[in-house]
Amino acid sequence: MKVSVNGVEQQLPAGTTVADVVRSLVEMPERGVAVALDGEVVPRSEWQATSLGDGQAVEVLRAVQGG
């Protein structure tokens, strides 16, 4: 299935979860990281349970200097 991850379209196997995507980008433990699925926050407690669907957009975010 095609899923956009941080703006880049990727081919991911069916059943890929939010947790899988986060782990592919960030070292454990993923402190200070937030995830949005189609614009809405996916709470950390639901990362493992949230499977991705074709055409969805995931944003994996972290703190940077600024503000």
Added chain:
Amino acid sequence: MGTGGFRSLEQLEAALVASGAEIATVALRRVDPDARNQSPLSVIERLGLFLLPNTAGCYTARDAVRTARLAKDAFGTEWVKLEVIGDDRTLHPDPVELAAAAEELVAEGFTVLPYASDDPVLARRLEAVGCAAVMPLGSPIGSGRGIDNPYNLALIVEQAGVPVILDAGIGTASDAALAMELGCDGVLLASSVSRAEDPAAMAAAMRKAVDAGHGARRAGRIPRRLHAQTSTPDAGLPRLG
């Protein structure tokens, strides 16, 4: 203090320590696997400072609200510096989107500190919708111009029932001192320190400036007069010619 603009985390840390700041802001951006662990989070936590996430980069209430929720999940805080930009050249806030986002976030239980213009009417509105403070700009972010309109700032201070934090535009120490003399409860600054030639030295100067301005405010200044008022008594004046 804002954490934006520092050339390294080492400089950021030195400046934070020198400044005496108790609160530091961060923004939320996409994870970049190539950027090796350059997160300001570790510095802020090591120094025991209070983390204030910022919705930097948002232009609509919807984006700002979503970003605040993301920050809450990432950092476990309900405090947010609410920034909703209305113009790319000046980075002035969009007052309509800002007030809408503020109202929604307050309703969700956030402690909202809005980066605002220096319009006293907007400040009143933000307080009315439940913001915990109001943070008017002195001049555009990073402009270093200081306080463009001290009268507006004084008006905001006069009417505010919540803390007033000057946020944006500070250029050097006297700007921070003036903000405190005008009655602000604090200042939020970044570029004036991070982009100074010696950030740690500037941070130390800012700390003194805030103390000086705060002290002067509390000491009760003399008024500005058109004419002179002698400080030397006339009595006992000799005739020498």
